[in-house]
Amino acid sequence: MISAPSIKPFFPPQRTLMGPGPSDVYPQVVHALSKPTIGHLDPEFIRMMDELKALLQYAFQTQNPMTLAVSAPGSAGMETCFVNLVEPGDTVIVCRNGVFGERMRQNVERVGATPVVVDNAWGEPVDPTAVEAALKAHPEAKFVAFVHAETSTGALSDAKTLAALARQYDCLSIVDAVTSLGGVELRVDEWGIDAIYSGSQKCLSCVPGLSPVSFSDRAVEQIKARKSPCQSWFLDQSLVMGYWSGDGKRSYHHTAPVNALYALHESLRLLAEEGLEQAWARHKAQHQALAAGLADLNIEFIVEADYRLPQLNTVKVPGGVDDAAIRGRLLNEFNLEVGAGLGDLAGKAWRIGLMGYGARSENVALCLQALKQVLR
Amino acid sequence: MISAPSIKPFFPPQRTLMGPGPSDVYPQVVHALSKPTIGHLDPEFIRMMDELKALLQYAFQTQNPMTLAVSAPGSAGMETCFVNLVEPGDTVIVCRNGVFGERMRQNVERVGATPVVVDNAWGEPVDPTAVEAALKAHPEAKFVAFVHAETSTGALSDAKTLAALARQYDCLSIVDAVTSLGGVELRVDEWGIDAIYSGSQKCLSCVPGLSPVSFSDRAVEQIKARKSPCQSWFLDQSLVMGYWSGDGKRSYHHTAPVNALYALHESLRLLAEEGLEQAWARHKAQHQALAAGLADLNIEFIVEADYRLPQLNTVKVPGGVDDAAIRGRLLNEFNLEVGAGLGDLAGKAWRIGLMGYGARSENVALCLQALKQVLR
Numbered sequence: 001m002i003s004a005p006s007i008k009p010f011f012p013p014q015r016t017l018m019g020p021g022p023s024d025v026y027p028q029v030v031h032a033l034s035k036p037t038i039g040h041l042d043p044e045f046i047r048m049m050d051e052l053k054a055l056l057q058y059a060f061q062t063q064n065p066m067t068l069a070v071s072a073p074g075s076a077g078m079e080t081c082f083v084n085l086v087e088p089g090d091t092v093i094v095c096r097n098g099v100f101g102e103r104m105r106q107n108v109e110r111v112g113a114t115p116v117v118v119d120n121a122w123g124e125p126v127d128p129t130a131v132e133a134a135l136k137a138h139p140e141a142k143f144v145a146f147v148h149a150e151t152s153t154g155a156l157s158d159a160k161t162l163a164a165l166a167r168q169y170d171c172l173s174i175v176d177a178v179t180s181l182g183g184v185e186l187r188v189d190e191w192g193i194d195a196i197y198s199g200s201q202k203c204l205s206c207v208p209g210l211s212p213v214s215f216s217d218r219a220v221e222q223i224k225a226r227k228s229p230c231q232s233w234f235l236d237q238s239l240v241m242g243y244w245s246g247d248g249k250r251s252y253h254h255t256a257p258v259n260a261l262y263a264l265h266e267s268l269r270l271l272a273e274e275g276l277e278q279a280w281a282r283h284k285a286q287h288q289a290l291a292a293g294l295a296d297l298n299i300e301f302i303v304e305a306d307y308r309l310p311q312l313n314t315v316k317v318p319g320g321v322d323d324a325a326i327r328g329r330l331l332n333e334f335n336l337e338v339g340a341g342l343g344d345l346a347g348k349a350w351r352i353g354l355m356g357y358g359a360r361s362e363n364v365a366l367c368l369q370a371l372k373q374v375l376r
Numbered sequence: 377m378i379s380a381p382s383i384k385p386f387f388p389p390q391r392t393l394m395g396p397g398p399s400d401v402y403p404q405v406v407h408a409l410s411k412p413t414i415g416h417l418d419p420e421f422i423r424m425m426d427e428l429k430a431l432l433q434y435a436f437q438t439q440n441p442m443t444l445a446v447s448a449p450g451s452a453g454m455e456t457c458f459v460n461l462v463e464p465g466d467t468v469i470v471c472r473n474g475v476f477g478e479r480m481r482q483n484v485e486r487v488g489a490t491p492v493v494v495d496n497a498w499g500e501p502v503d504p505t506a507v508e509a510a511l512k513a514h515p516e517a518k519f520v521a522f523v524h525a526e527t528s529t530g531a532l533s534d535a536k537t538l539a540a541l542a543r544q545y546d547c548l549s550i551v552d553a554v555t556s557l558g559g560v561e562l563r564v565d566e567w568g569i570d571a572i573y574s575g576s577q578k579c580l581s582c583v584p585g586l587s588p589v590s591f592s593d594r595a596v597e598q599i600k601a602r603k604s605p606c607q608s609w610f611l612d613q614s615l616v617m618g619y620w621s622g623d624g625k626r627s628y629h630h631t632a633p634v635n636a637l638y639a640l641h642e643s644l645r646l647l648a649e650e651g652l653e654q655a656w657a658r659h660k661a662q663h664q665a666l667a668a669g670l671a672d673l674n675i676e677f678i679v680e681a682d683y684r685l686p687q688l689n690t691v692k693v694p695g696g697v698d699d700a701a702i703r704g705r706l707l708n709e710f711n712l713e714v715g716a717g718l719g720d721l722a723g724k725a726w727r728i729g730l731m732g733y734g735a736r737s738e739n740v741a742l743c744l745q746a747l748k749q750v751l752r
Contacts, residue, residue, distance in 0.1 A: 002437050002565070004648035005430040009404070010641055012414045012421070022634055025413045028385070033635060034410035037401045037583055038388045039713045045388070054381040061378050071585065072448035075630040076610045083608075103609065110607050189378070201631055207413055209447065209585060209633030231486050231607050232459075233479065234452045252718065254451040255577055257585030258398060259409060260636065265386055272380035337415045342628065 015331070016358075018367055019339030020151050020312055021179070022201040022208045023355035025263075029206050032266035033259050040256040048265055049256075053244065055268035059181060059204070059276070060196065060214045062188035067214040068244040069264055070197070070235065071257050074178040077197030077211025079107055080235045081174045084215075084223050085143065085195055088112030092143040093134050093171070095126040095162070099152035099343045100176055104145045111231065116141060122344045123314070125307045126157040128165055135169040144171045149180035151202075152342040154314030154351060155303045156184060160191045167192050172219055178202060181212065182271055182356060183283045183311035194219040200260070203283070203311055205356030206267035209260050267356070279356075283310040286359040290352065293368035297375065302349055311359065313352040314345070318375065323347050326374055334370040391707070392734075394743055395715030396527050396688055397555070398577040398584045399731035401639075405582050408642035409635050416632040424641055425632075429620065431644035435557060435580070435652065436572065436590045438564035444620040445640055446573070446587040446611065447633050450554040453573030453587025455483055456611045457550045460591075460599050461519065461571055464488030468519040469510050469547070471502040473533070474526035475719045476552050484521070487607060492517060498720045499690070501683045502533040504541055511545040520547045525556035527578075528718040530690030530727060531679045532560060536567045543568050548595055554578060557588065558647055558732060559659045559687035570595040576636070579659070579687055581732030582643035585636050643732070655732075659686040662735040666728065669744035673751065678725055687735065689728040690721070694751065699723050702750050710746040 017024045038045050056067045070077045082104070086092055090113040094105045097120035108115040116138050118130045126146050135141060144166035148159045159175060166173035172194040180186050182203035188196055194216040201208035215223070215237070223230075223237060230236040234254065242251040271279055287310030291301070294315060302314045317323045323340065327350070330336040339351030352367060393400045414421050432443045446453045458480070462468060466489040470481045473496035484491040492514050494506045502522050511517060520542035524535045535551060542549035548570040556562050558579035564572055570592040577584035591599070591613070599606075599613060606612040610630065618627040647655055663686030667677070670691060678690045693699045699716065703726070706712040715727030728743060 001653065002434060002439065004434050004651060005427070007427045007431060007641075007645050007648065009645065010408070010411070010424045010427070010638060012412050012418075012424070012638070014412045015414050015418065017413065017415060019415055021631060022413050022415060030410050030413075032386070034406050035386070036388050036390045037393065037398050037406075037577075038391045039393060039395055039398060040584070041716075042388075042391065042707070042713065048386045048388070051381070051383045051386070055383060058378060058380050063378065072452060072610065073630045073633065076448060076452075079608065079610045107609050110605065110609055199631065207633065207635040208416070208631045209636055229486065232455065233483050233486055234448065234455045254449045255397060255575065255584045257449065257583065257636070259583045260585055260633070262386060262388070265383075269383050269385065272383065275380060277377065331418070337418065340417075 013335055015335045015337050016363055016366055017337050018353050018358060018363060019337045020351045020353055021355060023205050023353055024358040025207055026205050026267060026270055026357045028270060029263045029267045033207060033263040035262050037258050040258055041252065045258065052261060052265045055265065055272055056212050058272055059268055060188045061186065061190065062214050064214045064216055066220050066241065069261065070211040070213055071254065072211060073209055074197065074199030074211045076235065077213050078103065078176060080213055080237065081195045081197050082107040082111055083230050083232045083235055084237045085172060085174065085219060086111045086113045087226060087228055091116060091138055091141045092145055093118060093131060093138065093141050095131060095146035097124055097126055097153065097155060098122055098147065098150035100147045100150060123153045123155055123302045125155050126162060128158060128161045131162060132165055135165065141171055143174055145174040147176040148186065149184065149309050151179045151312060153303065153345065154309045154312045155307045156309050159186065163191045163193045172222060179309065179312055182279055184309065185280055188214055200264050203356045204267045204271065205358065206263050207260060209257065210264050283354060283359045286354045286364055287313065290354060290364045297372060311353060311355045314349050315352065317348055317350060321375065329374045330370055334366065336366060336370050389711055391711045391713050392739055392742055393713050394729050394734060394739060395713045396727045396729055397731060399581050399729055400734040401583055402581050402643060402646055402733045404646060405639045405643045409583060409639040411638050413634050416634055417628065421634065428637060428641045431641065431648055432588050434648055435644055436564045437562065437566065438590050440590045440592055442596050442617065443590040445637065446589055447630065448587060449585055450573065450575030450587045452611065453589050454479065454552060456589055456613065457571045457573055458483040458487055459606050459608045459611055460613045461548060461550065461595060462487045462489045463602060463604055467492060467514055467517045468521055469494060469507060469514065469517050471507060471522035473500055473502055473529065473531060474498055474523065475528035476523045476526060480521045499529045499531055499678045501531050502538060504534060504537045507538060508541055511541065517547055519550055521550040523552040524562065525560065525685050527555045527688060529679065529721065530685045530688045531683045532685050535562065539567045539569045548598060555685065555688055558655055560685065561656055564590055576640055579732040580643045580647065581734065582639050583636060585633065586640050659730060659735045662730045662740055663689065666730060666740045673748060687729060687731045690725050691728065693724055693726060697751065705750045706746055710742065712742060712746050
């Protein structure tokens with residue numbers, strides 16, 4: 001026998017999470033998470049799942065029947081959209097202005113399709129004019145994929161215009177709303193978005209591990225009309241829908257992450273209780289308070305004011321300052337997590353999240369005062 | 377605006393979970409689950425992840441460095457093994473004696489490989505003689521895939537012999553240990569298993585949503601020698617290992633399901649504290665107590681005594697008894713969940729789980745007395 005390691009229970013410190021996610025979790029969500037586990041085919045659980053679908057539809061502002069939570073993190077939500085919709089040989093316009101646009105491109109390649117990349121600089125929004133030019137140059141394109149809120153740069157793109165462009169050129173839109181859902185205006189039906197995915201651990205302030213997704217009827221038709229089977233068994237929505245369909249049958253596909261789904265139900269319930277528009281306004285107000293304080297500290301934003309995500313403030317590491325040392329001091333002295341730069345911005349940026357439950361005055365105050373002290 | 381649904385907090389009933397999983401969760405695991413969420417790149421979290429790897433290695437009885445938990449349920453663990461190891465055009469011997477062997481076959485097809493199916497009847501173990509005949513008939517085969525403990529039938533197969541056969545014919549073994557890990561003898565290194573996956577919600581008595589996996593060095597070589605990239609981005613182990621490698625870097629791949637990983641850490645810690653061999657013996661003892669009581673009620677097992685899983689007792693629905701009505705009464709009158717039959721056994725079998733924390737005298741007593749009353 002390989003002998004048993006002697007390991008003590010783990011007690012994590014109490015952090016204030018102001019990075020790019022996971023964000024501070026609502027206390028009520030922590031409570032929901034620890035409710036008794038029941039079976040994923042239990043009638044009580046199925047009733048909860050019906051409520052969860054209604055709550056997801058509200059958060060996405062959609063009436064899409066095919067709205068559900070993938071039993072895995074946002075990256076799996078991304079993959080769910082690509083492997084179900086895109087077939088080998090298809091052409092996909094991929095807008096790339098940060099890490100997650102690049103990840104979309106990799107997803108397109110892995111389904112054996114052809115990505116046509118429309119690049120914008122890191123920190124800039126996607127340029128609709130460039131997307132339209134690509135659509136004109138590639139009449140064979142079937143999809144337009146873009147990131148609504150780029151988590152790696154803090155830039156907000158105009159999802160309404162981009163989704164409308166996709167429709168105009170008879171393409172389906174695939175939208176990354178991992179960081180946007182619950183934090184900024186997003187209207188799936190009104191804007192005509194066809195496939196969208198998000199994550200539980202950003203502006204929903206739930207624990208990480210689930211990915212809300214929604215597919216329009218046009219997208220569902222595309223899935224049904226596939227010539228080849230979906231390459232993933234786990235993410236195949238034609239199978240998953242047997243469980244989420246709400247026809248009362250809930251046939252077994254995989255064991256649902258029961259407790260995480262309790263948590264998502266509660267976080268979406270709190271969002272519905274607050275109201276989406278109120279949540280958007282709260283994120284904006286807290287962002288403005290943070291931005292004013294950062295200006296006093298002479299800390300500059302990377303993104304132009306018009307395109308800044310209120311929920312993810314990407315700022316320049318001040319000249320002569322040791323990025324990692326400062327983040328380490330914030331963590332060790334103040335239990336405050338602030339995000340590092342990713343990809344092109346590694347070492348050059350901090351990402352300060354004000355997401356969901358984290359978008360509160362006390363978090364803004366802590367962050368400003370702690371930064372002031374460690375930068376002194 | 378689509379208006380907000382008015383939904384109350386969800387309070388699940390307190391069930392006793394004696395189905396095929398999820399199983400009763402340890403109270404300590406529920407507590408671990410609700411500890412404060414910290415970042416997945418936090419030094420404290422990374423320390424916990426190092427411990428988690430050691431605990432997983434102990435549970436699997438392996439020193440494989442590539443041992444980790446996939447951030448999704450067991451079905452994703454299955455897919456992780458197939459999409460990383462198997463390439464288009466490869467031949468895979470797939471042993472099918474229940475639902476999960478069939479699911480393996482579907483996974484093989486979805487990677488564009490050729491399954492050679494070795495069938496055994498539902499309720500029977502995999503027959504090594506038939507597997508050897510298939511290996512002889514298909515010298516091109518590169519993999520042998522089988523289910524150690526068939527969750528759909530309650531039959532235990534001889535993983536040691538099957539893994540040895542695979543090696544003898546220069547194949548890699550891919551083993552489903554979703555229901556076996558922690559419940560019956562399993563020794564990955566000693567038996568020479570190459571790729572194995574499990575689930576958190578069976579004999580580990582953790583919440584559902586995670587899939588422990590382990591790859592031998594031979595399997596890792598195979599992954600490194602792939603001619604084509606892994607078709608899944610989310611499950612690509614060459615990317616995931618950047619986070620789990622334990623070289624102190626922990627580069628970002630996806631946001632880890634932080635709280636669920638706390639829970640898995642605690643459940644594996646409790647298993648290590650009890651001792652694997654003690655846990656196996658406890659499952660066996662509780663199974664014997666249940667079997668004796670079921671005999672008194674004239675309830676017959678589907679599987680022969682030699683191949684019965686102690687942790688999943690599959691029995692015949694007695695003649696003239698309404699399957700669904702009885703399970704409904706157990707649930708409604710006793711808050712006791714017992715599993716229905718799946719696939720070929722739908723309507724004909726009950727699956728009574730004694731998994732992990734659920735393998736306790738009080739659960740056996742409740743189940744026997746409740747069954748006695750509702751069958752009266």
